[in-house]
Amino acid sequence: MYSEKVMDHFTNPRNVGEIENPSGVGEVGNPVCGDIMRLYIQVEDGIIKDVKFKTFGCGAAIATSSMVTEMVKGKTIEEALKISNKAVAEALDGLPAQKMHCSNLAADALHKAIEDYQNKSKKAS
Amino acid sequence: MRRVYLDHSATTPVRPEVLEAMLPFLKDEAFGNPSTIYSYGREAKKALDEAREKVASLIGARPEEIFFTSGGTEADNLALIGTAAANEKKGRHIITSSIEHHAVLHTAQYLMRHGFKITFLPVTPEGLVRVEDVEEAITDETILISVMHVNNEVGTIQPIKEIGHLARERGIIFHTDAVQSVGKIPVNVDELNVDLLSASSHKIYGPKGVGCLYIRKGTRINPILHGGAQERKRRPGTENMPGIVGFGRAAELAGQELDSEMERLKGLRDKLIDGIMNRIEDVQLNGDREKRVATNANFSFRYVEGESLLLSLDMKGICASSGSACTSGSLDPSHVLLAMGIPHEVAHGSVRMTLGRDNTEADIDYVLEVMPEIVARLRSMSPLYNQR
Numbered sequence: 318m319y320s321e322k323v324m325d326h327f328t329n330p331r332n333v334g335e336i337e338n339p340s341g342v343g344e345v346g347n348p349v350c351g352d353i354m355r356l357y358i359q360v361e362d363g364i365i366k367d368v369k370f371k372t373f374g375c376g377a378a379i380a381t382s383s384m385v386t387e388m389v390k391g392k393t394i395e396e397a398l399k400i401s402n403k404a405v406a407e408a409l410d411g412l413p414a415q416k417m418h419c420s421n422l423a424a425d426a427l428h429k430a431i432e433d434y435q436n437k438s439k440k441a442s
Numbered sequence: 443m444r445r446v447y448l449d450h451s452a453t454t455p456v457r458p459e460v461l462e463a464m465l466p467f468l469k470d471e472a473f474g475n476p477s478t479i480y481s482y483g484r485e486a487k488k489a490l491d492e493a494r495e496k497v498a499s500l501i502g503a504r505p506e507e508i509f510f511t512s513g514g515t516e517a518d519n520l521a522l523i524g525t526a527a528a529n530e531k532k533g534r535h536i537i538t539s540s541i542e543h544h545a546v547l548h549t550a551q552y553l554m555r556h557g558f559k560i561t562f563l564p565v566t567p568e569g570l571v572r573v574e575d576v577e578e579a580i581t582d583e584t585i586l587i588s589v590m591h592v593n594n595e596v597g598t599i600q601p602i603k604e605i606g607h608l609a610r611e612r613g614i615i616f617h618t619d620a621v622q623s624v625g626k627i628p629v630n631v632d633e634l635n636v637d638l639l640s641a642s643s644h645k646i647y648g649p650k651g652v653g654c655l656y657i658r659k660g661t662r663i664n665p666i667l668h669g670g671a672q673e674r675k676r677r678p679g680t681e682n683m684p685g686i687v688g689f690g691r692a693a694e695l696a697g698q699e700l701d702s703e704m705e706r707l708k709g710l711r712d713k714l715i716d717g718i719m720n721r722i723e724d725v726q727l728n729g730d731r732e733k734r735v736a737t738n739a740n741f742s743f744r745y746v747e748g749e750s751l752l753l754s755l756d757m758k759g760i761c762a763s764s765g766s767a768c769t770s771g772s773l774d775p776s777h778v779l780l781a782m783g784i785p786h787e788v789a790h791g792s793v794r795m796t797l798g799r800d801n802t803e804a805d806i807d808y809v810l811e812v813m814p815e816i817v818a819r820l821r822s823m824s825p826l827y828n829q830r
Contacts, residue, residue, distance in 0.1 A: 319753075324753075327750070327753060330823065333822070333823050344825070348786065348787035348790070348826060349786040349787060350786075351747055351766060351775065351787070351790040352747070355825040371823055371825035372824070372825065373745065373746065373747055373823075373824040373825055373826050374747050374750065375747050375748075375750055375766070376749055376750055376753045378747070378750075379750060
């Protein structure tokens with residue numbers, strides 16, 4: 318039911334972990350529905366230099382988390398904001414229909430992390 | 443790669459002896475319709491009668507009380523809808539449990555939409571129906587009680603004999619879905635005090651697409667399909683001869699091997715349960731430890747999600763199932779685990795492993811060897827794990 322790319326990212330997820338003192342953190346989902354994604358970003362000069370994630374969830378949840386970290390690394394904030402859940406799913410050669418809603422939230426986690434970073438920067442300035 | 447099949451409650455492979463018994467009925471040797479009077483038909487009728495005797499013998503019934511169906515689901519539908527239709531003038535109340543298989547649960551909900559009142563009994567945290575709750579739920583309107591014998595997810599053995607006793611005293615028809623118990627624990631319709639009992643072939647190394655409903659003589663029940671006089675007018679349609687013959691042979695073999703296999707599988711199951719609990723932290727066994735079928739182990743691994751566990755197990759050649767929402771096609775995890783009061787997040791991390799005749803001690807050793815690293819890997823990715 319999963320594409321080879323999904324299985325690859327599930328088996329060898331990229332950028333698993335946490336960042337100490339991150340520029341921003343975003344979390345989506347909740348344990349009741351069976352998916353939680355937490356994404357950490359490190360921003361320098363408007364560019365996402367580093368990104369890490371931790372995810373509790375199904376194969377699709379882990380694979381989309383891993384994929385979004387790969388897509389966003391080295392991108393500007395502006396570019397990162399353009400990454401959609403749909404784009405993440407497409408980069409994984411698609412997800413089963415029933416997974417598109419519940420487990421395809423990685424871009425949301427990324428956008429929340431950026432929002433967190435922007436709120437922090439506002440306070441600092 | 444080594445393959446370990448631990449999903450025998452989902453289905454089982456057809457035994458070679460069963461296949462051998464079936465083959466003539468798939469070829470031109472024994473293709474006859476048992477309703478016809480010439481030699482082919484008579485031969486088929488004889489095989490049909492023999493299969494009926496074998497299935498009856500496994501559950502202590504009389505052959506004329508066995509009605510072949512397309513499987514457990516149809517047997518459950520016939521039991522509920524057929525009884526409701528035949529007895530609605532007496533009353534429109536049915537009692538069942540909240541941990542039934544969907545074949546009963548969804549059929550009960552269907553009857554509810556058609557004006558029947560349904561009581562869905564709660565269960566204990568161990569996954570057991572309380573006889574007192576059944577007693578309390580009975581009203582003058584109650585026409586049917588349906589409680590499963592062995593739960594398909596957590597393997598708990600329900601107090602069927604006691605509930606049956608109660609039903610008989612009150613003159614209420616009693617059905618049990620015995621799809622997960624027949625051939626795995628001793629089942630006797632008289633000892634259990636049941637009037638209706640559903641069984642399935644493919645759970646006991648027979649072919650898929652065949653099962654039966656036991657109907658005690660004198661039980662008022664209407665057919666739900668129409669179009670022929672087969673199965674004593676209770677279930678029309680030309681008989682699935684290869685399937686029925688296979689089911690008969692599977693039932694015969696299951697009966698012969700019941701005691702020894704139960705003992706052997708109990709040993710393997712206990713080794714699996716103890717091994718997992720000793721090797722991995724933050725694990726719970728779901729379902730009562732004692733009142734449990736020898737083939738079932740069901741664990742919740744905290745901080746990880748069931749589908750991820752299944753995918754990881756599959757990569758190691760281990761086939762199991764989960765009560766997580768992701769594997770059910772809905773957003774909610776297993777209704778059985780939720781009815782037992784297990785929180786959503788714990789239910790999402792559940793894995794069911796069900797043993798069968800092909801499993802060996804070495805299979806269990808292999809599972810115990812790979813499981814800790816699988817759980818550790820997923821936990822290292824889980825944001826819930828370091829918060830605990």
